[in-house]
Amino acid sequence: MKIALTTSGNDLSAPLDSRFGRAPKFLIYDLEANTFEIVDNEQNLNAAQGAGIQSAQTVARLGVKALVTGHCGPKAFIVLKAANIKIYNTAAATVTEALEQYRSGKLTEAAYADVDGHWA
Amino acid sequence: MIVAIASGKGGTGKTTVSVNLARTLGTKVQLLDCDVEEPNAHLFLKGKKVKEEIVNIPIPQVDEALCNGCCECGKFCTYNAIVTFGTVPLIFPEMCHGCGGCTLICPTKAITEIGRRIGMVETMESGNITLIGGRLDVGVAMAPPLIREVKKCLQNNLPAILDAPPGTSCPVIAAIRDTDMVLLVTEPTPFGLNDLMLAVDMVRELKIPFGVIVNRMGCGDDRVHDFCKKENIPILLEIPDDRRIAESYSRGILMVDALPEYRSLFQSLILKVNEFEKTRSL
Known part of the structure; x- marks a missing residue:
């Protein structure tokens, strides 16, 4: 199973980005193989509108089953739910920390968008 | 002739110029308030509303029985207003540009269009001025x-003055596109100059002929004038930094009515715009 985490860096020690729609990159982690790949989200960083929707489509196409991020807005939330992706909010500082929280079951699935659109 | 009044910076005096120019013209004129996010030209004109129309934009509606989940609509939509995952599309009406x-x-053919209300167009008659405003x-x-x-709503046989929104983004482009001339209102301050330069670009x-109007002359420095000189841009009008103008504005009274000595300023502007029109049609 693959999960997506939002980040500004290129490896597991990189900071976890608190934004989903406008996260610079996604780290896609394979929980069985313990490998990861980095997917660029640069085009959305400067999108005028629909960054959350576009980002949700991007991670859905990558076949992830869960998203671990800081915050998730309402439109992204609708798209992620439609794609059957579980959303977990965390205040973790790094990707490693967030991944650890996820693996140890410390995170609870978000039932609703935790911020309004354009919150940051 | 259609003259658009625009500016980079907000609050430089677009509406002041628009309404006073319309009043000074003295003949039948259409005044279009295209600053639809905060229309204000009506505050300066007394008259009665003669028409009110609701404006809708078309947004998609999907017939689930016909949708085969091909995702073509979602791939096409550059505004992310329609999203698909091989299932029935999700629609975000507020993102749709219609x-x-x-x-x-x-x-x-699973998608048809339904109307989504976005605002109103209101028409008001005030003497020689027909004010058409979006809200x-x-x-x-x-x-x-x-x-x-x-x-x-523009009628070809009548002159028109078009009050544009501030800035240099899509609403401004929509407003000034296909006009005959743009008057860029600015003030002689660093902010005024910075945003004037963006508006000039x-x-x-858009390849529309333009000139500059400097409002609140005397409140700042010479940099706007230096820029216009260097760029060969005509300054068509200078409105002094006179407290009484602000006072009449705050009471919703036109400058040319409250302070008749300023009428000649707008008369000279009309002459310059007409001169420009003549040289262009030669």
Whole structure:
């Protein structure tokens, strides 16, 4: 199973980005193989509108089953739910920390968008 | 002739110039308030509303029985207003610009259009002035389609003054496109100059002839004038930094009515604009 985490860096020690729609990159982690790949989200960083929707489509196409991020807005939330992706909010500082929280079951699935659109 | 009044910076005096120019003209004129996010030209004119029309934009509606989940609509929509995962599309009405592309691209004709209200166009008669103003609904961010509806009310046989929104983004482009001349209102301050330079780039890109109006002359420095001289841009009008102008404005009274000595300023502006029109048609 693959999960997506939002980040500004290129490896597991990189900071976890608190934004989903406008996260610079996604780290896609394979929980069985313990490998990861980095997917660029640069085009959305400067999108005028629909960054959350576009980002949700991007991670859905990558076949992830869960998203671990800081915050998730309402439109992204609708798209992620439609794609059957579980959303977990965390205040973790790094990707490693967030991944650890996820693996140890410390995170609870978000039932609703935790911020309004354009919150940051 | 259609003259648009625009500016980079907000609050430089677009509406002041628009309404005073319309009043000074003295003949039948159409005044279009294209600042649909915060229309204010009506505050300076007494008259009665003669028409009120609701403006809708078309948004997609999917017939689930016909949708085969091909995703073509979602791939086509550049505004992310329609999203698909091989299932029935999700629609985000507030993102839709109403282009109709998804209805054309859908191979099974599953998408039809329904109206989504975005605002109103109101017409008011005030003496020689017919004021046509757009008013965007609260919470709607889609100004250009409403501005285009306001501009559809233009009658070719009458001169028109078009009060544009501030800035240099899509609503301004929608407002000033296809006008004959743009008057860029600025103030002699660093902010005024910075935003004037952006606005000049915009009108040059659109290839519309333009001139500059400096409002609140004397409140700042010479940099706006130096810039215009260097760039060979005509300064068509200078409005002094006179407290009484602000006072009459705050009471909703036109400068040319409250302070008749300023009428000649706008008369000279009309002459310059007409002169320009003549040289252009030669």
